[in-house]
Amino acid sequence: MKMMPSCREITEQASDYLDQNLSPWERAAFRMHLLMCVYCRRHVKHLGLTVSTLGKIAAEEDARKNDDIQQIVELIKQQLDKPTEQKGEECR
Amino acid sequence: MNQQLPSDDELIPRLLAHDDAAYAQVVSAYHGLMVHLARAIVGPAIADEVAQEAWLAVLRALPRFERRSSLKTWILRIVSNTAKTRLRHESRTVNLEDALGDQASIDPSPFNAAGRWASPPAVWHADTPDDLLTSQELRACIDASLSALPPMQRAALTLRDMQGLDMESICKVLEVSESNGRVLLHRARNRIQAAIEEFYQR
Numbered sequence: 001m002k003m004m005p006s007c008r009e010i011t012e013q014a015s016d017y018l019d020q021n022l023s024p025w026e027r028a029a030f031r032m033h034l035l036m037c038v039y040c041r042r043h044v045k046h047l048g049l050t051v052s053t054l055g056k057i058a059a060e061e062d063a064r065k066n067d068d069i070q071q072i073v074e075l076i077k078q079q080l081d082k083p084t085e086q087k088g089e090e091c092r
Numbered sequence: 093m094n095q096q097l098p099s100d101d102e103l104i105p106r107l108l109a110h111d112d113a114a115y116a117q118v119v120s121a122y123h124g125l126m127v128h129l130a131r132a133i134v135g136p137a138i139a140d141e142v143a144q145e146a147w148l149a150v151l152r153a154l155p156r157f158e159r160r161s162s163l164k165t166w167i168l169r170i171v172s173n174t175a176k177t178r179l180r181h182e183s184r185t186v187n188l189e190d191a192l193g194d195q196a197s198i199d200p201s202p203f204n205a206a207g208r209w210a211s212p213p214a215v216w217h218a219d220t221p222d223d224l225l226t227s228q229e230l231r232a233c234i235d236a237s238l239s240a241l242p243p244m245q246r247a248a249l250t251l252r253d254m255q256g257l258d259m260e261s262i263c264k265v266l267e268v269s270e271s272n273g274r275v276l277l278h279r280a281r282n283r284i285q286a287a288i289e290e291f292y293q294r
Contacts, residue, residue, distance in 0.1 A: 006207030
């Protein structure tokens with residue numbers, strides 16, 4: 001049976017903890033450590049903030065971007081027709 | 093962005109029949125994501141080109157698509173492979189496996205021999221992403237550390253934390269095992285966190 005994780009181990013598990021990917025036992029030990037360790041609480045909080053900040057950055061980028069879908073479709077179709085020009089595809 | 097995208101069952105036959113409206117629907121739903129993934133792996137300069145190349149590969153390979161994953165995951169895997177191939181061509185020195193194997197994540201360990209904090213994390217004067225991003229300087233730090241990530245780490249981070257894909261799909265897309273996928277994500281997150289940490293420690 002594993003003892004209480006060290007601070008180093010907490011930082012190694014933090015990402016899986018946030019993604020709910022620890023076993024129930026690991027999760028319980030992780031939380032027990034957090035209860036007692038202000039630095040690890042801080043570390044895990046910061047990791048969560050880092051992740052949500054990345055999401056925020058992505059959302060801002062996507063709001064700015066405005067792809068011209070029709071233009072991209074046309075480009076793809078042109079190139080798709082190019083190398084293997086099969087005649088009569090559209091016959092029927 | 094991709095509201096009311098029809099199911100794969102409906103879309104695939106229409107794509108195979110060269111239905112223009114179906115083309116427009118998939119491009120509208122997935123092109124942005126494809127460019128994000130391509131950019132994560134090959135960088136911004138040729139990301140659009142890689143995404144286009146991947147579309148051609150997708151539409152050519154579609155008759156042979158075996159439906160072992162969703163259309164979305166399959167398309168993204170083609171983007172990933174197209175990008176990795178380009179990356180190998182562009183810079184022969186880049187070894188994709190290095191992206192997995194690198195150990196140089198956090199330089200001087202902040203822990204003592206017992207695994208306790210020797211140099212504890214600084215207090216960040218921010219409680220929300222908006223707080224963090226009000227500093228242009230910090231924003232620049234985050235962008236720089238994103239660009240400095242090894243390609244596979246950046247791909248995992250982009251798909252998970254920036255585009256919201258689930259881990260199982262990400263591992264299929266990047267063709268890595270579940271545990272390697274988690275390692276990539278963990279290291280990438282740590283590096284971005286370390287960059288923010290460094291900012292607050294100055």
